[in-house]
Amino acid sequence: MHWSLREYLIAFNMVEGFGLRRLNALISTFGSLERAWHSTLEELMQVPGLGPKLATKLIEKRELVDPIREIAWAEQNQAQIVTWYDRDYPEPLSNLADPPPVLYYRGRLPRQLGVAVVGSRKATQSGRNQAFYFALRLAESGIPIISGLARGIDTQAHLGALAANGVTVAVMATPIDQIYPPENRQLAVKISGSGCLITEFPSTSRTRPNFFPRRNRIIAALSKGILVVEAGLKSGTLSTVDAALEIGRDVWAIPGDISHPLRQGTHALIKQGAGLVDSPDDILSTFPEISPQDQNHLDHIREVVLKYYLQGCSPEKIVAVTGLSVQQVQHALTLLELEGLLTNRS
Numbered sequence: 492m493h494w495s496l497r498e499y500l501i502a503f504n505m506v507e508g509f510g511l512r513r514l515n516a517l518i519s520t521f522g523s524l525e526r527a528w529h530s531t532l533e534e535l536m537q538v539p540g541l542g543p544k545l546a547t548k549l550i551e552k553r554e555l556v557d558p559i560r561e562i563a564w565a566e567q568n569q570a571q572i573v574t575w576y577d578r579d580y581p582e583p584l585s586n587l588a589d590p591p592p593v594l595y596y597r598g599r600l601p602r603q604l605g606v607a608v609v610g611s612r613k614a615t616q617s618g619r620n621q622a623f624y625f626a627l628r629l630a631e632s633g634i635p636i637i638s639g640l641a642r643g644i645d646t647q648a649h650l651g652a653l654a655a656n657g658v659t660v661a662v663m664a665t666p667i668d669q670i671y672p673p674e675n676r677q678l679a680v681k682i683s684g685s686g687c688l689i690t691e692f693p694s695t696s697r698t699r700p701n702f703f704p705r706r707n708r709i710i711a712a713l714s715k716g717i718l719v720v721e722a723g724l725k726s727g728t729l730s731t732v733d734a735a736l737e738i739g740r741d742v743w744a745i746p747g748d749i750s751h752p753l754r755q756g757t758h759a760l761i762k763q764g765a766g767l768v769d770s771p772d773d774i775l776s777t778f779p780e781i782s783p784q785d786q787n788h789l790d791h792i793r794e795v796v797l798k799y800y801l802q803g804c805s806p807e808k809i810v811a812v813t814g815l816s817v818q819q820v821q822h823a824l825t826l827l828e829l830e831g832l833l834t835n836r837s
Contacts, residue, residue: 494558497574499524501558504593505693508545511575511592516540528553556695564694568668569683570597583712586738591691591709595667598687601660605635606774607710607735608651609728610644610720611753617803618721618753621745622647623654624801624832625718628771630657634778635686637662637714639706640679642672644720644728653681662709663690664702671698707731716741718774719765722756729756732765741777743768748803770798796823797832 494502503509503517503524517527520538527535535546565572573580575592581600584590608626610618626636626648636652638645640661652659661682663671667690670676679688691709692702704727711717711734719742722728732742743766747754761767768774792815799809809820827833 497576498558499528500574500592501561502556505556505695506549506552510589565595570595570667587708587712594691596687596689598683601713604715605637607637607714607717608648609731610722612641612643614643614721619647621801622720623651625771626651627655630655632775637710640675659686661688662706664706665698666692666694666696704730708734711735711740719744719757721753723752724755726756792819793823796820797827
């Protein structure tokens with residue numbers, strides 16, 4: 492049996508526990524992945540950081556692994572495989588402490604840093620509206636929207652980008668043929684048509700809860716900054732923020748009702764130095780390559796009304812806060828509804 496270098500990398504990736512650090516340790520010990528793959532248990536036990544459990548797992552699993560079949564499996568699922576050794580491997584992932592050795596993707600690999608829009612799966616209607624609108628405006632300006640295909644904020648972020656005919660990337664915590672949640676299957680098809688579905692998990696993976704926070708480092712790496720829409724104090728979303736800070740990415744947060752549990756995490760981030768944003772323009776201003784005339788602005792009244800609507804204000808409160816007339820607010824809300832920005836997207 493003789494495989495190419497990338498095929499040995501695909502094979503090792505199919506055995507859980509072999510990230511780039513351990514693969515480098517194997518290469519350092521054996522001189523090549525090929526020799527490492529065919530080594531004995533006793534030889535594997537000499538590799539620093541490997542240990543008996545993982546060495547035994549490799550011995551047991553390698554007879555069942557075939558990277559040639561794995562490549563064919565990916566193609567059957569309309570996907571391609573890119574490895575650390577390939578020229579088109581996404582460069583931003585190289586900045587990670589543990590970059591994925593192998594990626595499976597459907598669509599087009601991202602070449603431009605985007606903005607990650609993330610938050611709670613059990614988002615409020617206000618949070619869903621905000622995620623949709625921010626993603627829509629950013630995507631209209633040519634910025635890719637990165638998220639995780641989860642329920643709630645992630646779903647609305649992808650939908651907002653698609654509504655703008657923009658590019659969106661969904662980073663999955665499952666193999667490429669397993670869409671989770673299942674109700675997002677059609678959304679996944681639309682994303683891959685204009686953007687990309689991407690995952691590091693091979694066909695042999697059995698999805699585990701810890702895979703979801705693990706994928707967040709890829710979301711962070713593919714983004715110039717992270718926008719947190721809604722998050723509790725112990726939200727899994729905050730692992731994306733941690734990953735972003737480790738590689739020097741910006742973090743933004745949308746403020747909201749101080750009494751709502753799903754705003755406590757965002758308020759904590761703002762207290763710790765995250766950028767407070769209440770308009771997509773706050774984020775667009777950090778992209779100097781996007782000139783103001785290239786941005787799709789609503790007229791001033793609709794912009795103001797939408798801002799307060801997305802904060803959960805009633806029409807009466809918008810009138811009181813802005814000084815606009817009842818007729819102006821109602822007219823603006825009618826136009827915004829016709830544009831699809833006030834639609835209930837639960």
